[in-house]
Amino acid sequence: MDRITVEVLPGRGAIESLAEEWDRLVEGSEGAAFSCPAWYLAWIDAFRPKEIAMITARQEGRLAGVLPLGRVRTDARGLYFRLLSPFAVGDYQPPIVDPQIASAALRTMLDAAFVHYGHGGVLWWPNFPCHDPGYEMFHQYMAERGMCYAEELEAAARFRLNGMDFAAVERGWHGKHRIDVRRRRRKLAEEVGPASIWQPATIEEAEPVLEEFFQVYDERWLVQGYPGRFGDARERLHYRCMLRRMWGHGLHFSTVRCGGQDISYHFGFFAGGWLQWYRPTYRASFSKYGPSKVHIAMLLEEACRSQWNGIDFLLGAEDWKEDWCNESVTVARVHAAFRPWLPAYWWFTRGKPWARERLAGQYMRVRGALRKWRAGA
Numbered sequence: 001m002d003r004i005t006v007e008v009l010p011g012r013g014a015i016e017s018l019a020e021e022w023d024r025l026v027e028g029s030e031g032a033a034f035s036c037p038a039w040y041l042a043w044i045d046a047f048r049p050k051e052i053a054m055i056t057a058r059q060e061g062r063l064a065g066v067l068p069l070g071r072v073r074t075d076a077r078g079l080y081f082r083l084l085s086p087f088a089v090g091d092y093q094p095p096i097v098d099p100q101i102a103s104a105a106l107r108t109m110l111d112a113a114f115v116h117y118g119h120g121g122v123l124w125w126p127n128f129p130c131h132d133p134g135y136e137m138f139h140q141y142m143a144e145r146g147m148c149y150a151e152e153l154e155a156a157a158r159f160r161l162n163g164m165d166f167a168a169v170e171r172g173w174h175g176k177h178r179i180d181v182r183r184r185r186r187k188l189a190e191e192v193g194p195a196s197i198w199q200p201a202t203i204e205e206a207e208p209v210l211e212e213f214f215q216v217y218d219e220r221w222l223v224q225g226y227p228g229r230f231g232d233a234r235e236r237l238h239y240r241c242m243l244r245r246m247w248g249h250g251l252h253f254s255t256v257r258c259g260g261q262d263i264s265y266h267f268g269f270f271a272g273g274w275l276q277w278y279r280p281t282y283r284a285s286f287s288k289y290g291p292s293k294v295h296i297a298m299l300l301e302e303a304c305r306s307q308w309n310g311i312d313f314l315l316g317a318e319d320w321k322e323d324w325c326n327e328s329v330t331v332a333r334v335h336a337a338f339r340p341w342l343p344a345y346w347w348f349t350r351g352k353p354w355a356r357e358r359l360a361g362q363y364m365r366v367r368g369a370l371r372k373w374r375a376g377a
Helices: 012-026 036-048 099-116 133-146 164-173 177-189 203-223 233-246 283-287 291-306 319-323 344-374
Strands: 004-012 051-061 062-073 084-085 120-131 148-160 196-199 253-257 261-271 272-280 310-315 326-335
Touching: 004 012, 004 099, 012 036, 012 051, 012 062, 012 310, 036 233, 051 099, 062 099, 062 310, 084 344, 099 133, 120 133, 120 253, 120 344, 133 326, 164 177, 164 291, 177 196, 177 283, 177 291, 196 291, 203 233, 203 253, 203 283, 233 253, 233 261, 253 291, 261 283, 261 291, 272 283, 272 291, 283 291, 291 310, 326 344
Parallel strands: 084 120, 272 310
Antiparallel strands: 004 051, 051 062, 062 084, 120 326, 148 310, 148 326, 196 253, 253 261, 261 272
């Protein structure tokens, strides 16, 4: 094998200088939306992570791997500890590496990362797809280096088309779900008007609809007593930056337009032949029509026409996904350290899981009440 050379390139300028090569490295992969340079640049624009560096691997001058790492400061739930991590968290976070040399490249890049950042902290790797070849290699690396680690597993549900047309897709649903989707679509058409999928042709066309999306999304959560995501100015900025930077790089933004207005919204991605259902919402006043159900069904029709692989509903254990999906992908969240007695390692591997199991609901209600109080102050 040709020699692999590794380099540590600090700062956002490194991402911009690598962007073209980096895009080629992830092109066509299922995790491309969460692994491309545009995803990382949008995150930097909004959240300003500290001490970022790109650990690159090259073979005969060709870019063969990138690890975009940073010191990530957690919030109160993480006791404000700092973690070494891929800093732009997506639902799928495989190592960005040429699979033909993944084993050697991943080892050398991780070694270089620990030389650069030191061995004294906790490494957090979020949402590592367990089917990715790098997953086993990562475990081998930790064993070889004598690291302790703990991981949590979560499933991402999805519907694989397997070349089906929409009639076949419907026949595969259980009877109650099939009847409900058809009934809601018919009722919407009869009482409100014909529905269609709308997608913006330009960024300028998309921007005002994105602002509507923020408002509609938060209204649904606040009325239930939970905090609205977009009350945080950084979250709004993040989505605006994703819109601009990921336009033409996997962004898929659509609405269901009916009766002269948008009633359902979806801000998501398209990667590796999959539509990735990332952030949906709908107008509460149209809830009896099941706007999200109608939206998914219409996108499935488009998936059949365009011969996509299917729709990936990403992470989250919501019960409604069982009605749509026929397979799942498992991801692992890994905390690792060279020193098991570190307070941060104890908190993330034992303390926080215990607290989350018992206190998560109360925490969300308190956050929601605070958000509503601030909005009314």
